[in-house]
Structures are given as structure tokens and as C-alpha cells.
Amino acid sequence: MPLDPATQKIRAFDQVGTRPLRPDGLDKVTGRARFGADATAPGMLVGRILRSPHAHARIRSIDATKAEALPGVKAVVTSKDFADRSDDLRDILVNIMARGKALYEGHTVAAVAATSASVARKALKLIKVDYEVLPHVTDVDLAMEPDAPLLHDDLITSGVEPVPTKPSNIARKIEFGHGDVDKGFAEADLVVEREFKTEATHQGYIEPHACLASVGSDGQGELWVCTQGHYMVRDVCAQLLGMDVSKLRVTASEIGGGFGGKTTVFIEPVALALSRKAGRPVKVVMTRDEVFRASGPTSSTSMRMKIGVKKDGRITALDALLKYQGGAFAGAPVDYGGMAGVACYDYPNIRVVGYDVVTNRPKQAAYRAPGAPMTAFAVESVIAEIADTLKLDPIEMRLKNAAKEGTKSAYGPTFGPVGLVETLKAAKAHPNYKVKLGKNQGRGIASGFWFNFGGQTCVSLNLNIDGTLALAVGTPDIGGSRASMCLMAAEELGIPYENVRAIIADTSSLGYNDVTDGSRVTFASGMATIHAARDAIKKLCGRAAKVWGIPEEAVVWEKGFAKPSGANAGNFEPMSLKELAANAAKTGGPIAGHYEYNAENAGPSFATHVVDVEVDPETGFTKVLRYLVCQDAGKAVHPSYVEGQFQGGAVQGIGWALNEEYIYGADGRLQNAGFLDYRIPVASDLPMIDTAIVEVPNPGHPYGVRGVGETSIVPPMAAVSNAVSHAVGIRLTESPMSPPRILKALGEQAARKAG
């Protein structure tokens, strides 16, 4: 039971911590829920996008005359339909519509709006693009070579002194840490240094990007879209199209998965430009092929990790070199990824150097704890190897170095109360950790961290005439957050969960809300909901005071009723929320609670994962036998959805570890742009993912809540790698650990033994 951060007493909850059905559940299982592609409007056209078949090519010219002349074609747009700009939206502008060069296979070159899909498809074939094919590069190490094909002739590496005189594919150099690593390694009894590579993966959301845009001749626009952040979509699209923000209203649809990949725009500005030109609504829906080739997968990486320890396992120093490619534009998450990836331990000396590199691949987008799983893979693999070498229990080794309250993190801040130690202890105490392993089986342990964000948030809570409530939040629900919001509002007001209905309001109904990302929503929108409820309660007490003719301060709110605060306040029957609602018109009009703020003090969440695998030594096939996630939720508002986040992150991480990868041909084209050959795990691949919720309250939230959505994907790649390495007796350092890779390593080991 968590402590009430305000009173430091154990707080008991009536509703928070229970598991009611989610308000959107029935609609989703019956098909009534409306997703991005379900939007429709009278006179709607079909929008289709022409994409570059080349990984890197100069666009000499685009001739769309034949397409425009095709009956049924109502508009064709190219980069000429978007004004150029030099601000921080330029990369987005160039990504949504190529200007001068196609920078990756799948890069948008032109788009059409037509009366049917078949006309649109024919029109695309009639657009003649004259390309001058250029040399390309998709590998991060090759892209950093001095003679690598150059993507941008004006890209000068930032973070380097003196400032380079020549452009390169290195967008940024970052460096952080503290202490003296050379001194730290000199003090070490054992130093292990390894190189690692990870392939790019895709978020793999089931719903492809989809939107319906409608811009009238008066310049007013509406957009219905599947996104994690409709305010972001509004603001970015309005700027790219030169519209007043007030003239564009954006409504978020239900979302079939995002995982960070829907925190930017791709088709939305294009659909708006087509609609504006055609004068009719235009719907654009990506195919799965387009999702893989032209949305935002994550970075591939190349890393070097060096850790020194004393004989007892205490870390003396860490030195890391991280190279992340982020596709055709700057922004690979080497900074956050590196910071989060090393965050689990207390290092007397640490230095992390990272490079953000551009290549001829689609611009990366956020993917659940962006960048952290890769660095964690390197850190946790070396920790595992050290524990093996020193014959230390891997959990004891981690406990010896675990970050705790008062630990100075490598990225700067000193941690407050955090739960890594508790997750390690929970893992050690769990029955899974005691199961005896058989032949060809191995166990892997890894820990992970994510910062968690707060951010700009605005909510409204409106009391209806019957005492039920309408809660409007501005953060799309990607993981059951509406249920959590309703629970928190119901908890504050002391009414049944079912009496609160939460909706995701459109951009014209609430103040600005940051994107649903950084595991921020249950924390930030949740805290705003609590404050909005408290705001409403204050007003409700005021109404009761008015009726009773006593001072407002003499009224308290208890479990759904306004009551006199004590005997001195007067002897009145408690007034229910229902009565107050029914009498609202007579006591001052509608009653509502509001809250808007920039949320701070999101508590980080740590996790420890334990996995057992069995590897078929003849085929390299890995079977996951059991998997345990122990993670700190601060306070689990809705435990089922917390467990769902733990399990979902673990499964995505297992896929990343074992089979998921972007495979490029020598021509720079993606070879596996579909779910057949981009292999996310299927249900029968996995055991039920076991979970243990740890609750170390976050002092920054009234209930102690921490975000839980992202940390869960940080440890799996390392945990699975450690398990596979133990099963086969070879340290694996490249993801995915696919059967051909494992079998090759086994063959090389056999050859070494024989030779």
C-alpha cells in the first residue's frame, strides 16, 4: 500500500486499484469503434501517394499533366504546393513531400485525389518523375565513413569543437557523464568491452495511418485522424499549410496502436493540401507496405560498451560509444536512449559519447522508450557477462550497483524515491526465478528504466443534470487511459466509476495538450483530472453552503456528499452529488471543474525482467519458456491495464530480440515490408507473460502514480540475449538473434572447438 505523499500516511483507495471494464472495450470488440479509416464525408475523394522507388535520387522534374487530365482526378500535389521554410519544421516538410531529392525508398514525391481508388492508382502511374539515381547508404557505420554518399550538403555536425568545415552524415555528437573513466578502469579488477549491433524495428501498430481532411473554400478545415496527438497534428499541419491554427479543427479517432509511431505527421498535411486544391474532402489511408517503407521505424545502432568492476561486482567505470542512425533526417534518439539505457546503476565514473547519423532510410519516429532498449542491450549484456565471469548471482550483482534514492544519475539529476531495488527483489522472490532449467535452456535477467514525461495538459469535467459526469481530456487513449481517468475522477468525487464518462475532446474543445507520449497520460492527464475534480468539489461545496446558508469553508466533501464540516457548522442532512446536480440551475448554473498546467515531477519507472528460453541447437530456433516482468508503477490505478502495458512492452521487446528487423537489399530497398516477412511474434510463440507490480509511490503525484508504458520494452532485448547466450554458451551481440544468426554462431563455436 503506497503512502499518501502529502500526509506520508498509508492511503486507502475505494476505486483506484480496482479493475472495472474499460469504457471503450465493448465498441472495440464488437467493431463499433471508429478508427482512422472509418471516417467518411459527402463527396469524399480517395487520396493516394506516389513514392520514390529509389533509396536516393535527385528529382530532375515531375510531369503530372497526364494524371491531371485523367477523368476523375481532382487534384495532384507536389512539393510546389507547400511553401518552403527554414524553421524547425523544415525536416517534417521535406519528409512529408520530397523537395529536390528523394532521400529514401518510399519518400513521398507527389499525391493525387480522385473519385475512386482505381482512378487514383492509374493517375499515379501517369505521373512522370525524372530521377537521377544517386549512391545511397543505409548502414550507420558506413554512413559515418568520410567518403559515404552525402544526404544533405548543408548538414554540419553539431556538438563538435571546432565546428567542422565540411558537411557529413553525422548530425550531432553528444557526450555526458561524470567522474574520470580512466581512473575508474585503473581501479577495476575486471574490464569487459564488447561491440553490439541492433537492427531497426517498426512499432508494428495494427492500424495503418489514416485520415480524412476537409478544407472549405472559406479556408476552414477539419481533420479526422488516427494519432497520438491531435493538437500536435493541428499545429504542424496549420503551419505547413499556412493556415491560422484556429481554422483547423482536428478530431482524434480511436487508435489501433501507436507506440510512439503516431507522434508526428506523414499523410495529414498531404491530405489537407489535396482537399484544399480539390475543394472536396479527401481520405488517405496507408497500405501496410507504405507503413513499413514510409512511416517512422526506430533506429538501427552500432555500439561499443566497456564496463569495469571490482571483484565483488561493484562497478568502477562505464565508457560507451553509441552510434544511432535515424533515417534521412537528424533526430535519432541517441541522447534519451543513451541516458535511459545506462540509468539503472550507480557509476562512480561514466562517459557516454553518442552520434546521431542520417542514412537513406525513412525518418525514425519514437518507439516506446525511444532509443533506450538498444543501449540497455549493450549495458545489460556486459553486466551479465561480468556476473558470469565473477560467478555472481545476476540479481545480487545488480543490487550491488542499483540506482536508488540519492544516486546521481549519469544524465544529471539525483534520483528521488525509485523502485529498481524493489523490482530486483520481487524478481528474486518470484517462483520463476527458482525453476530448474533443463538441457539447451538458459535464463536471462535485465533491468531497464524510462524517465517518464509530464507536459502540457488541460482537462474539463462537467456535471450533468443527473449527477453523472462528462470528462473531456485531450490526450488520445492508447492504453486504457480513459478507464484510469474515470477511476481517478470517481475516487475524488466518491461516486461509482460508471458515473463518469471520459472522451477525447477535439482541438477546439480544450486548451493545448501535448502528445500522448513519454508514458505521461495516466500521470499528467490523471493528475489534471484529480485537480479538476477537486475544483468541481470546491464549487459543489459552495453550492451546498449557499443552500444551507453557511460559509463555504464549513462544508466538506465526503464520498459523494457535501456535509457540514462539524457540529458547529450546523445540522444539515448531507447533500448528494445527484441532488446538487438537479438543483444546479437554481443555485448558480452549470457546475464544472477545470485544470490546466504543465505537469512536472513525473517519477521514473524501473523494471527487472527474467526470461527462460530453450534453443534448438540444430536449427537455432528459440522458444520462450517463461517470462516475468517486475516493474514499479508508483500506484497502479487500473492494475489490468498496468499489467497489459508490462506484457505488451515485453512482447514487442521479445520480437525485437528474436526476429524483427528491417532488411535492406543492396539497392537500398526494404525487402520485407509486410507482416509475413517482418516477423512480429504471434500469440502461439509466447507463454503468458507473468507480471509483478511494484508500488513505490511517486511523490510528484497525489496518488503516487508513475507512467508505466515504456519501461517494459527496455529490458527484453538484453534479457532474451542473456538467456539465449546462457542456453547456447556463446555471448550474442547482435539483434535480432534470429535462427540463422544463432546457428551460425553455433557453427563457428563448433569449428573453434574442433580447430
Next chain:
Amino acid sequence: MQYEAPATIDAAVGLLSKAQGLARVLAGGTDLLVQLKSGTLEPDLVIDIKRIPEMTKLVAENGGFRIGAAVPCAVLGENAAVRKLWPGVVEAANLIGSTQIQGRATVVGNLCNASPAADSVPAMMAANAIATVAGPNGKREVPVGDIATAPGKTSLAKGEIVTSVFLPSRPAHSGDAYLRFIPRTEMDIAVVGVGVSLTLGDDGVCKAARVALGAVAARALLAEDAAKAIVGTKLDEKALAKLAEAASAACRPIDDKRGTKEFRIKVAGVLARRAAEKALERARGK
């Protein structure tokens, strides 16, 4: 695009023979509809054969079974007699796609799609199954292994259509098995597939065997040396090792997104051995 659903084989052959441009036959549609939707194929004529009564029948014939070209894989799986006679063929047919896909997909479609990785093809080749082909010049019978010539290409002439596949009867003490390697557990395509069929004498010695390999060459292969390695043996350790070696040696694979050459060669041997052991168990009546 013209869509036709003729009621007789003759009518289907007539339409195919006269077709201008690209013509495609539609059975379950699990390959064709995907190609149409993605725009990789734009046929001028699609002939749906599901209205042709004899195409939709699975019938016992001469101790074996005739599988009409429009018979879904799920129907094979639900037929206890077919499962008993040719369990390896049925398990191959029931590995294709998912349960829903097996309700539509057909083994003849799997054959004529001419993918080197088709699951049912090595199993049917090991079973020595015979395809019946109807065409403008009448009917002909062709071993299933001779239908596909290269990825997406068949030996069928213009106007020809496979109407059924015949799984023959078999002697006592026979067994077959099909195994494939995929990196997942379902919803995937074979990286390597191996079908083995064998018959034992009363003394337990292997009298006859057929081994077929999928996804290791431009089309499914009959690995005759692999079969020879076990004929005349009791499938002891030495014979199985020779079988694996011969199966690996028969492979002519490529490196692609689904697997490397070296991986396919190695795993073909491993699976040949495991499939032979499974077929042996079945032949022994276990």
C-alpha cells in the same frame, strides 16, 4: 477485369483458351486476392472454379483420394480417412496460413501458385501424387513435382488448368510426414520444408522411400539420394546421418530475407532426419 464463374471444366478451359491478355484461375483466392489488392497483378480475366461441381469434391478412388482443385485444405484436415492414409500431406496442407486461410486455400492452388516454399508440394511429391490437367487437347496426368518450373511459373500451357490431385493408395507399414522450419510457430512461410514418405517390409527394413525438399531451390525438389540413403536400412543412426547429408547436398538455395543459404542447407538435413523419424513411427503404427 472480367470475372467468370463457369459451371463445367470444359467451359473453364474454353474461357482460358480464348483469353486475351492475362488470365488467372481463382480457387480459394488466398494468393490471388492478395496480389490483386496490392496491385502486383492486374489480370484481364479471372475464372472462379468454385462453381464447377467436380472441382469441389474430395472422393475415395482406387484406395486413394482425388482432391478437387477447389477443395479447401480445411476439408482435408477434417477427413479422417485422408488423415489416416496420408497424414503428412494433411499436416502440410494444415500448416498453410491460419485456420481462416485454410478454410479457403486449396492444395491445387498452392501447387499452381508455384512458390518454391509451398508447404503442401513437398508433401505431395513425397506421396507421389499425380495432378490431372485439362486443356484444349483433352486431359493429361502429371506428377505434381512437374507442375511448377520456377517461382511463379508453371508447365501449364495456354488453356490448361489443374482439375484435381490424386493421392494414391499405399501398402501396409507405410508412413509419411512433413516438417517445415519457420522462425515463428505459425502464420509464416517455410524457410525449409521436407516431406518424407516410406514403406517398411515385414522385417522393418525400409523398402521404398521418397524425400522432397521445399524452399531450397527455385522449385520443390525430389531428393533421390536422400531416399536411397534409407532404403534397405532400418533407419539406424548411420542411415539417418546419410539421409541428412544427402538432403543438405541436394539443396540449391539462395540468400534472402527468410534465411541464408548455409542455414537452409544445414536445416534441410536436420528436418529430413526428423521427418523420416516421424514417418517411421507412423509406418510402425505408432
